Amino acid sequence: MGDHNNMKILLITTMISSYPGANTVGQAHLHYSPGTYIIRVPDPVVFPESFYMRCYEKGIDGIIIMSSGSDCPYEGAYRRLSERVARVYVQMKENGIDPSRLKLTTICTVCKAAFLKEINEMQKNILQARADKEGVAA
């Protein structure tokens, strides 16, 4: 648990599905790591590649984009988002940032289990990425 508390995961959620989804997890009083920071947006398509890179620079360990997927009310936004994420991956690699520290997924208003699973996986990914880095350094 100590390991988890010194990591910061940014959850980018959408107003129509994953933000209420995170509330559902709360209403059910489930538990997850406090190193998680939820921000809400109309649609994550708004963020340029540079936004993600800046987050990593500032010390964010992992980012989970919880999109609305097929429930997305905006035309073409999901396709653009996934194309952008692909470009972010390229930049991450170029800058030596482990790509497993970014995840694009879909979370709906009642996806409690999926929500927790994504956080757990991201925590594992971050630990693994840290271990890999140390391995390289050593």
Add this chain to the structure above:
Amino acid sequence: MEEEKNTQSEENESEEIRVGVYVCHCGGNISDVVDTKAVVEALKKNPNVKIAKDFVFMCSDPGQKLIIDDIIENNINRIVVSACSPTLHETTFRKALTRAGLNPYLYEHVNIREQDSWVHKGENEAATAKAIRLTAAGVEKIARQDPLEPIVVNAEGHVVVIGGGVAGMRAALALIKRGLGVTLIEKGDRLGGRALELDRVYPTEEKASDIVSQLENAVRAEKIDVRLNCEIELIEGFVGNFDVQIRGKDSKIDKVRAGAIVLATGFDHYQPYEGEFGYGKSPIVVTLPEFNKLIADMPQSDKFTYKGKDIKNLAFIHCVGSRQMEGVHQPQADGRVNDYCSRVCCTATLHTINKTLDKFPNLNIFDLYKDIRTYGHGHEDYYEKASKRGVTFFRYTDDSIPEYAPSSNGSGATLTMKDVLTWNEEVSIPADMIVLATGMVPRDISNLVGMLKLPTGTDRFLQEVHPKLRPVELANNGIMIAGTCQGPMDITESCAAAGASAAKVSILLSKKTIEMDPYVARVDEAKCDGCKLCLAECEYKGALFMAESYAHVNPALCVGCGACVAVCPPRAINIAGWTLDQFDGMIDAISMEELEPATVPA
């Protein structure tokens, strides 16, 4: 509109940012886990925060009063409340700001209950650190927030309804009774549409002509502006303000201004290709609408004669031009098959069968179907009655589509198929006449579809915004649909859809103006270098355009998705209330490494 806002934001730059922060205990729901006092103390260190307080129930009247008093007495001009989810109380607090005379958009709601104290029980220290960072992020966001005003556009109290079938007339009537002006445009020379082709209608057995005249008389009585023999030349503008050009028979163009548009352009009958079950090759093969017309005026008799010939065996084939399978059926002109069910033809066929038996009780009737879909009110009765009256039902599948063969004497035909109801026995059905239950296809409105960029589905019918929740609206704001232009429906369903679309229009036009959320794109003209990269990202026609060398937004058409924001190199375009600057500020707060040691509880 954007220009006004830019000057506003410049003014605001001179104004001192004075944020008030309020942390709610939620009666222990938050404060048992999060040290609210520590949050307050930490936030007091933020230079933009002039006041920070905690309180047992912020949403209570005394809680709201704290905010109102600080706005009035201490010149607080930005508010952050850290409490439950914004879905519960964001509006409550915005209203409190309004009551205190502050712009309600200068408010940020931070969720430290559902997304903090409730999910981090037992980790009080970490939950408190999280609450501090989230609240600080809220402060960063609101410190970068200008006052916003809802977008207001004029709402012309007039509606153009396109298509004068039952759906169009029904919509026009509902709208004029609501007090709106209506222009009803029909390209044909009379009102009524396809209903004019029907005799009696299921399930009420009313005369279709009575239904049409009931509607038409009401349309005339309400003095609706009906334009027969007219078509749409051009539609420009946006919700509340459409300019509609109508071309008359004489090619003269007339202009009407409308706040909204209802499309009710209806359906066409599926036209079988030549040779489909013998259609077009043999006169004994007709479609259901053709057959209905044929028998409408025939008197009752023990003999049914058609083209001089006694008809003894009459076969009906369902699903012609509907429920087609790729690889089995011949594709349509656009290369697609009609894979949808046409909904009305099963009941219409059984209705016709009963009517035929009323007139010609001695006929042998065969009904070749895939599934009998008599789903609606009173529909099943026609099926049951037909079964009782000795109609022979055969079930076919896509593996055994009935094969048509003209009989050797040329006057009749046989339909051969495997009947799955009787152990796949091969049956040959003698038919003196064959009626094809043809389905529905949308009427060709490609000019309108192209002009307005109307969304259509793979079935070519107009495609609603959401197939469950928003069935009568198109993605084009201000344009509604009614009736069979959307998909197969019967008259009841078409009229219900017309009523629903009238409700949506009434909502839009019930006031003189339409108010929309201010969360749309905004361009900082000083920053925009005119590169046009944003234009390619926008899916909404007319929302984003270039003029005077910088990008402009039509706030009435922009939906605020932000697709344009991400590609703008100088960050000149942003969604009001959700700017990238605001998000950067939030990330700075979230990634604060060290919290002031004193603020972390022991």
Add this chain to the structure above:
Amino acid sequence: MSAATIQKKADVLVVGAGIAGLQASLDLADQGKQILLVESQPSIGGRMINLSKVFPTLDCASCITTPRMASVAHHPSIDLLTYTEVNKIERTNGKFHASITKKPRYLDETACIGCKRCEEACTTFLPDEYDHSLGAKKAISIAFTNAIPQYPVLDMDECLLCGACAKACPTQCINFMQEPQEIEAEAGAVIMATGYNLTEISAKKQYGGDIYPNVISPLQMERLLAPHGPYGGVMRPSDGKIPDSIAFVQCAGSRDKSLGVPYCSRVCCMYAIKQAMLLSGSLPIADITIYYMDIRAFGKGYEQFYQNAKAMGIQFVKAKVGRISEDENHNPILRVERQEDCSQPEEVTHDLVVLSLGMVPAWIPDRDGIIPLEIGEDRFVRSVNEKITPSLTSMEGVFAAGTMTGPKDIVDTIVEAGAAATEAANYLRSQEGR
């Protein structure tokens, strides 16, 4: 010690807050009408909020219902009364007068913050009707996680009066002595949107739906399939086994004169296909069979949905199921009379069977009172101008929407609700001049 009667006034009284009542209320309130919306259950949302995903889009039901529910709850022109019964509506001098009773939740709604501390403190467990008795709840509880409003109800019949909840409540809002609140309301028009019930699972004796544990209702299956369902997965009730072989019996309660339900219930083909698809998603190796008479996939996109289900390997068998029994392990045995290929009735064993029950009206005027609207032979409220104005009832100023006028899926319900809203608005306008 009952409190004084409260007087309320509205433009339109809407009875029932399923998706029909919600939509009709929103469509009117957004036009500036004042609405009084009365729901007898503790939460709004009706049957739809109970569903897993919805055909044909496979949207999560909660995701598309909760935003509507929230819009209603926050709407400045909608006065919402939950856990409230309408006793009688009368029309006098062109106005409607309703006598209404707000049932006691045994807490002060104005003080409750929905924190569930009372629920955590309570030690009395009861079967959970929201999960169709598949799960358990407390004697004081919020109906379900995403209920709106988030106020619990205390079940006085089961409560031990131990006071644990009252002690736990941070706002001291629990009141064991709370009395029903009488309300008198005046409205210019009425929309009835009372929805449907399923036909009784016990009605068809040959199927033993009320006897065999693994013969379940489709609403139970919806809960099993929901991501937030009672077992967190699909397990059969008798022993928690994950079923390998699941069957749906279509028209089990519809198109059946012997049950008094001769009509087609219109949604059961589609919900069975939907459930079968969801099952084959969560239990990829399970055999899923649908025994049907006709597959009635008539709505927009429905036929394509059906064809997808076939392509996924779901077995569609045209057959009548004559009888259901069970073996010693509670495996249901179906006596299947195939109407294709084979003539001999056969006995087929499945692990779990869903009876695709039909729809009957939830409220029937001549049985349940309130307001004397005419009904049809099928006992649903009858439209007096079915073709042109389907929402028009036999009483002037009263409109009907959704499944209370006949079986309907969600989209047809929403359309009819919009049409009813239009009729009510126009009726009000026509009365203004008088």
